[in-house]
Amino acid sequence: MDLTKYSIDDVKSLPNTPGIYFYHDLDGVVIYIGKAKRLKARVSQYFQNKPLTRRLRNLVSQIVVIKIMLTETESDALVLENRMIKKHKPKYNVLLKDDKTYPYICLSAHPFPRVVITRQRKSKQGQYFGPYTNGYHVRRMVEMLQKLFRLRTCTDSYFANRSRPCLLGQIDRCSAPCVRRIDKADYARTVKQAVALLSGDAQSVMTDFVEHMHKHSDAAEYEKAAEYRDLIRLTQSFLQDSLPAARSQSLDVVCGVLAANGLIIQVTLYRNSAVESRKDYHFPEALGFIDDLITQFMLQFYQHQRHHGDLPETVLICGHEQLVAEDITSVLEPLGVKIRCKLKPTTADERQYLTAAQINLECAVTRYAEQARYYSPAFQQLASAFQDSDWQYIDCVDISHLQGKHTTAACVRFSVSGAEKSSFRSYNLDTGNDDYASMRAFIQKRFKAKSSSLVAPNCLLIDGGRGQISTIYRELQTMDCPDFHLLAICKAPGRRSGQERYYALTLEHGIQQLQFSDVVLRMLENIRDHAHRFAITKQRQKHRKASLSTTLDQIDGLGPKRIKNLLHYFGGMAAIKKATIKQLHQVPGISYDMAKRIYEFLHA
Structure with a gap:
């Protein structure tokens, strides 16, 4: 890739054409990548006499070299910027690191x-609803579906091998189709109602329940009428957190703000007449101009959403007049993301969603600010103790094992905004109960x-203590x-709380005990x-998996x-032991001969 190199004194000689710019620090590392319709105008904004925010001043103070790459159009620059950010992973750009897939029902x-x-959407293996970003909300929805419609949750193998109802059947949370307590037609009717409810057609479900309640009440079947009354209340509880979405369309609302403690973006997904999910994304190190940052986020976010099969028809982006919605739409379309972006609401419903x-977003900003008020003074005091001016991250490592087996190193990360859970990592180690070897392997x-x-x-x-800190330093x-x-x-x-000792390692004084x-x-x-x-x-997850x-x-x-496939398909060893050869053969990757071998081994 041919790049033209400039010093920070040569900003005025930059071309006023579309392209992308790279900021390099003293070590030659790319710390920021941006795009511009007019390179000279955009880059000059960083070096004018106008006052910048503290965070932007921090970025500018590290810039030593500027490199540019010209493109024919701003849309081309947008695509190239997105690709270069993923390649170089600059410190101060927006980079979605949390690639986990969202849960579906x-x-x-x-x-x-x-x-x-x-979390795996396979279109030929059933009906899917979602994705959802709130795991608690999804679990509650499934729990409510069980109460409402008494649908089964067991694996197919477990279902096929039942001779009497399971515990859920005994407490009336499952209709027990495994022992034919309900026929196929009645079960299909309850499934149809569940689909209607998950698809947003709550009115038809409520109408059906109300009709049955009145029918049984008129026939003096008061216990049965009371059951339907309870079902109506459960349905209302199921829907109480939902808001109506744009009629006959799916809509996302994207809001972002560059606050004192970083970039905060909130995405609300409206699907099938309900708020399906809402999630905050916090980028404490993100710097630049808000329109660029939101554009970078959207390109990454919607490419990720495309891979998981959930794209809206429309995205409403709030509060940023500098953005050109048509440009984002046109750049995403060649990437397989066909959505319509807009900056202003055009209906009363959309104005309501935008206000919400x-x-x-204001609540999220307040929440992060409150966390910062707790952590920021401690960060500043700790940085001062090490004669530093500003700290961004503290990592902490802990080693766990069970009698020398399943050794796991876990590392958490905290910033002035609190726990950065998307940066938590765990590592499997083969070091037994040797604490020093584990520390070296972790490093x-x-x-x-x-x-x-x-x-x-x-x-x-x-x-740990002096030994652990010395081991890590040498490594x-x-x-x-x-x-x-x-x-x-x-x-x-005696592990007395509040009496821990703290040791720091410095080149001037070696290992010394500190007071805070x-x-x-x-x-x-x-x-x-x-x-x-x-x-x-x-460590417990690893032990449990190994035990199975x-x-x-x-x-x-x-x-x-293939062991993983078996456990995933059947849900555990008990169900695998009950499975027939034919059922074992249905597991992906298990041939008939292998199924026979497994069966014979387990029944020897």
């Missing part, structure tokens, strides 16, 4: 469909050059990674506790991938 294609939460989105995995796009922390907090000396401070939190004798204010101590203990809980959770697969590991030719 699925009604399977079985004659007696099951309702299940899944702006109120919710290699976490900080090797090509491991991830995560920015290095200002400080790494270690749950870091063998690697090419950015410098950061090391701080160890050592448990007090109560504000800093509370924050460090909170971060340490987060890392500890995260490590235990991940231990028996199957003994079958010749059955590898980890």
Whole structure:
């Protein structure tokens, strides 16, 4: 790629044509990439005498070299900018790092469909509703569907091998089709009602329930009428958090603001006459101009949404007149994202959604500001203790194992805005109960050059003492990674809370014990506790998974991938043991011979 190089003194000689610009720091690292309709005008904005925000001043102070690449149109620049951001992963650009897929509610294609939460959308294997960003909301919806329609949730294998109702059937949370307590026609009717409710057609469901209630009441069947009355109340509870969406269309509302503690973008998804999900995205390091940042976010977000099959017809972007909605639409279309972007609402409904989105965004800004008021003073005091002026991130590592097995290193990240959960990471280690070897292995995995796009922390907090901090320091000396401070939190004798000792390693004084204010101590203990809980959770998940697969590991030719498929398909070893050869053969990757071998092994 041919780039033209300029110094910061040559900004006035930049061409006034479309293109993208790269800001490099003293080490030659790309720290920011932007696009412009007129390069000279846009880049000059960073170096004018007009006052900049503190965050922009921080960016400008690090710029040493500017490189540009010209394009024919601004739309071409937008596409190229998006590609270059993904390639270089600049420190101050918007970069969506959380690639997890969102959950769906699925009604399977079985004659007696099951309702299940899944993150994998396979169009030929049932009806899907979603995606949803709030996991608690999804679980509550499935729970309500069970109460309303008594749909089954068990795996097909478990269903086929029942001789009596399961616990859910016994407490009347499932209609028990496995033992023919309900026939196919009646079950299909309840499934149809569930589909109507999930599709936003609540009126038809409510009408049906009301008709049945009156019918049984007129026939003096008061107990049955009371059941339908309760179903009506449950349906109202199911719908109480929903708002009407644009009629006969799907709509997203995207709002963003560049606040004191970073870029905050909120996306609200309206699907099938309801608010399907709302999620905040926080980029504490994002810098630049708000129109550029929102454009960068939308290009990445909607390419990600396209891969998971959920695109709206329209996206309403609020409050940013500099944006050109048609440009975003035209750039996304060649990427397979066919949506219509607009900046102003054109209906009363859209004005209502826009107002609601702006109120919710203000609440999000307030929430992040409150978190910053708690963490910011502690960050400043801690940075001052190390004679630094400004800290962005503190990472904390904790090692967990079970008698030397399933060793896991967990690393959490905190900023002045609190926990950065999208940057939490766990690492599987083969180091047994050797704490020092585990620390060395963690450092290699976490900080090797090509491991991830995560920015290095200002400080790494270690749950340990002098030995652990020395081990990590020696390991870091063998690697090419950015410098950061090391701080160890050592448990007090008898593990008495509040009496922990803190050790720091500096080149001038070696390892020395430090004293901190109560504000800093509370924050460090909170971060340490987060890392500890995260490590235990991940280690237990690893242990549980290994326990399930231990028996199957003994079958010749059955590898980890097919064991995972078996456990996912049947839900556990109990169901696998009950399965027939034919049922085992239905699992992806399991041949008939392998199914026979599994069956014979489990029934020997």
